[in-house]
Amino acid sequence: DGGITQSPKYLFRKEGQNVTLSCEQNLNHDAMYWYRQDPGQGLRLIYYSQIVNDFQKGDIAEGYSVSREKKESFPLTVTSAQKNPTAFYLCASSTYRAGSRNYEQYFGPGTRLTVT
């Protein structure tokens, strides 16, 4: 049963701590994405990766870091430099072909991070 898994569903951290959110996909997709969702603001792109060992900053990358060592995995670290980290984080993946428009993205169930 193919899909995207994110863990954990809920995460609580103290201010000043780094935290890593997991994202795994078994859809054999080349591209993976991380979004942040805040009430009334839709989805904002944090980072994306179109190929293993390569990733690009999105619109709000400051205070976040990622790695893409395996095709199936794209973990996101929320660092202590992120000024307002409490949010709902969504991971997505899609097929990717250079020179083509972006295809539909498939989303994981999300991780709700609360930092106090």
Added chain:
Amino acid sequence: AQSVTQLDSQVPVFEEAPVELRCNYSSSVSVYLFWYVQYPNQGLQLLLKYLSGSTLVKGINGFEAEFNKSQTSFHLRKPSVHISDTAEYFCAVSNYNDMRFGAGTRLTVKP
């Protein structure tokens, strides 16, 4: 740069009534268009997509959308809604560079 505007942030409607959720976009190149649904505390699920061909696209759960190139719109419709359709709906547009999402429309279906 491309952008997406969902014209209504909230749409309340009674059960079994028709509904239309509006989406307009701007782009200097041809695009793909998508509608997603999000239930509380869940990820987004693809409702339907327009890549090419017929401008009327049918999706899951009885939803359909029509691509209007001249008006740069991709409105989502359902002839008769159910309580279970209560959710947040996102329009998305993709070109050769990226995919952009609208701010979302919260559909509330009342009994």
